[in-house]
Amino acid sequence: MLEHYSAQDDAASPDSAVASTTWTDIPAADAAFTEGWMRRFAASVRATEAQLTALDQQVGDGDFGTNLRSGLDASVRALDRAGTVSPAAGGRAGAPLRTVATVFLDGVGGTSGPLFGLLLTELALAAVGPVLDVAALRAGLTGGLAAVQRVGEARPGDKTLVDALYPACEALRVCPEQAGSRVALAHASRAAWEGVRLTARLRARRGRASYVGERGRGVPDPGAVGVGLLLSSAGGVVTGLPSFVPGPVPRRPD
Amino acid sequence: MVYFTNSLDRMVPDALAGFARVHADLVVHDEAAGFFRARHPAPGRRVAIVSGGGSGHEPLHLGFLGAGMLDAVCPGQLMASPHNRQVFDASRAVSRGAGVLHLVKNYTGDRINFGIAAERLAHEGIDCARVLIDDDLASDSPESATGRRGTGAAVLVEKVLGAAADTGLGLRELADIGTELVGRCRSLAVASAAHRTPATGRSAFDLAEGDLEWGVGIHGERARRTETRPALDELVTRMTEELLAALEPPAGDSVIALVNGLGGVTRLELYGVARQLAARLDRWGLVLERVLVGDFVTALDMRGFSLTLMRADPETVKWFDAPAHTPSWPR
Numbered sequence: 127m128l129e130h131y132s133a134q135d136d137a138a139s140p141d142s143a144v145a146s147t148t149w150t151d152i153p154a155a156d157a158a159f160t161e162g163w164m165r166r167f168a169a170s171v172r173a174t175e176a177q178l179t180a181l182d183q184q185v186g187d188g189d190f191g192t193n194l195r196s197g198l199d200a201s202v203r204a205l206d207r208a209g210t211v212s213p214a215a216g217g218r219a220g221a222p223l224r225t226v227a228t229v230f231l232d233g234v235g236g237t238s239g240p241l242f243g244l245l246l247t248e249l250a251l252a253a254v255g256p257v258l259d260v261a262a263l264r265a266g267l268t269g270g271l272a273a274v275q276r277v278g279e280a281r282p283g284d285k286t287l288v289d290a291l292y293p294a295c296e297a298l299r300v301c302p303e304q305a306g307s308r309v310a311l312a313h314a315s316r317a318a319w320e321g322v323r324l325t326a327r328l329r330a331r332r333g334r335a336s337y338v339g340e341r342g343r344g345v346p347d348p349g350a351v352g353v354g355l356l357l358s359s360a361g362g363v364v365t366g367l368p369s370f371v372p373g374p375v376p377r378r379p380d
Numbered sequence: 381m382v383y384f385t386n387s388l389d390r391m392v393p394d395a396l397a398g399f400a401r402v403h404a405d406l407v408v409h410d411e412a413a414g415f416f417r418a419r420h421p422a423p424g425r426r427v428a429i430v431s432g433g434g435s436g437h438e439p440l441h442l443g444f445l446g447a448g449m450l451d452a453v454c455p456g457q458l459m460a461s462p463h464n465r466q467v468f469d470a471s472r473a474v475s476r477g478a479g480v481l482h483l484v485k486n487y488t489g490d491r492i493n494f495g496i497a498a499e500r501l502a503h504e505g506i507d508c509a510r511v512l513i514d515d516d517l518a519s520d521s522p523e524s525a526t527g528r529r530g531t532g533a534a535v536l537v538e539k540v541l542g543a544a545a546d547t548g549l550g551l552r553e554l555a556d557i558g559t560e561l562v563g564r565c566r567s568l569a570v571a572s573a574a575h576r577t578p579a580t581g582r583s584a585f586d587l588a589e590g591d592l593e594w595g596v597g598i599h600g601e602r603a604r605r606t607e608t609r610p611a612l613d614e615l616v617t618r619m620t621e622e623l624l625a626a627l628e629p630p631a632g633d634s635v636i637a638l639v640n641g642l643g644g645v646t647r648l649e650l651y652g653v654a655r656q657l658a659a660r661l662d663r664w665g666l667v668l669e670r671v672l673v674g675d676f677v678t679a680l681d682m683r684g685f686s687l688t689l690m691r692a693d694p695e696t697v698k699w700f701d702a703p704a705h706t707p708s709w710p711r
Contacts, residue, residue, distance in 0.1 A: 231464060231465065231468075231496065231500060232465045235463070237488075237489065237492045237493075240464050240492075240493070240496045241492075241496070243496070244496060244499055247499075247500075247503065251503070273499050276495065276499070277491075277492055277495035277496055277498075277499060278492060278495075279491070331525055
């Protein structure tokens with residue numbers, strides 16, 4: 127399903143992440159990890175902006191990729207200004223997430239951008255300790271899903287970012303604590319992309335895509351793709367969208 | 381450019397700056413944060429009331445900012461929802477510790493942006509509730525997930541709820557009163573010509589001479605029905621009866637009415653509308669307690685008008701009559 131994926135880090139694809147790493151050796155998911163995650167998310171969106179734009183032009187007003195990219199560029203600048211606080215010095219794993227969340231809530235236009243801000247706020251609020259463990263990740267992502275649903279009033283099946291977030295939360299629900307949050311994120315990411323794939327079959331009932339109705343069938347929801355990029359970026363930079371996402375960018379040679 | 385403005389980009393900010401200057405005795409403009417707040421809110425009020433929405437509907441909502449009505453208003457760009465940050469900052473600025481009530485017209489963008497602001501307020505420990513204004517009968521459809529649009533009732537709800545808040549009621553009580561109040565309001569709008577879109581100067585939609593758009597919105601969205609325009613009395617009669625069929629007030633009940641110009645009709649015409657509305661309500665045996673006639677919720681320069689009816693008990697009438705000191709409340 128993710129054969130089209132390519133990545134700079136060896137762990138970008140959830141499948142390879144699970145298969146190729148000895149998880150007991152890997153460092154804890156501290157503030158350095160969450161900061162790196164957010165920077166990789168920015169890099170992933172920069173790499174796929176043209177594809178995101180092409181996607182949103184088919185079902186929305188075409189500004190999703192640009193809004194997301196400009197929000198993440200501003201987020202990277204905010205992370206540069208904030209600097210990393212080591213766990214030893216009391217750095218919370220959620221601090222970089224909170225920095226990015228505030229940029230999204232305050233500065234990003236459209237409706238999807240601020241909804242990503244809400245999601246990251248809930249993740250940040252759950253990650254109050256020095257390490258983002260599986261319980262915090264689960265609580266944060268589930269809290270984020272609840273907040274996005276409260277505000278956007280979308281249910282699974284409405285063809286919105288909820289369709290990627292909901293299966294990701296389900297994957298976390300059954301993920302054991304001992305797996306560690308990096309493995310848990312890989313599982314969540316795989317579930318999210320499966321959700322993205324299914325949105326292509328749906329007719330939008332909420333959000334901007336609802337206005338194009340049947341014409342949007344066959345095209346996955348851009349917001350859901352954004353959730354897939356967010357979660358996959360925990361493991362590495364995503365340099366191309368999966369092949370089931372239509373777009374003008376030619377398929378890369380394998 | 382058919383409109384009198386320096387440029388499309390300056391249309392809204394120039395108007396906001398002018399409004400701030402002209403009404404400096406009543407309102408304070410936080411230009412950086414993008415909201416206005418009342419300079420002299422009523423002392424008895426504990427819960428702050430915040431509203432807002434796209435520009436192009438003036439005097440809504442800014443005209444109803446001040447003692448007795450709204451505590452803060454967040455204007456958006458032309459016919460676009462305000463940003464969640466404006467609502468968040470405005471709500472924090474006017475919160476008095478007993479919570480903030482958001483009055484939100486039922487449009488997706490407004491719902492989402494006020495909703496995000498409410499989430500952020502909750503994280504700061506500020507209690508927040510919402511009254512959703514969805515009075516437009518023409519968008520009442522069982523197939524739609526988005527529900528009825530919010531239009532003329534916004535003015536009546538802002539007035540009545542503002543007076544209720546001035547009695548010192550709490551957040552939940554006010555939210556309940558507001559929701560119940562909206563349920564007692566229905567509106568219907570017609571147009572003989574669409575507004576001109578500032579970006580293009582052209583009509584938002586074309587309507588042949590002598591045709592009528594029945595159930596038009598306030599953003600240039602087309603109505604479900606276009607028909608040959610009947611004579612005024614017949615038109616107003618049909619609109620009134622459609623509203624009464626939805627509200628089902630028993631004979632002897634009291635109503636408050638709003639005869640609202642959409643931006644491009646004259647008072648001369650609106651009073652003609654009001655005459656026939658009053659006559660029909662008399663025929664139904666209803667008591668027309670109060671009527672407002674004028675431009676309250678406009679759609680730029682649309683040639684059309686809307687009727688809003690609110691079933692009113694004695695307390696509602698009392699709150700409607702309570703003094704208010706805002707730029708545009710007429711009484």
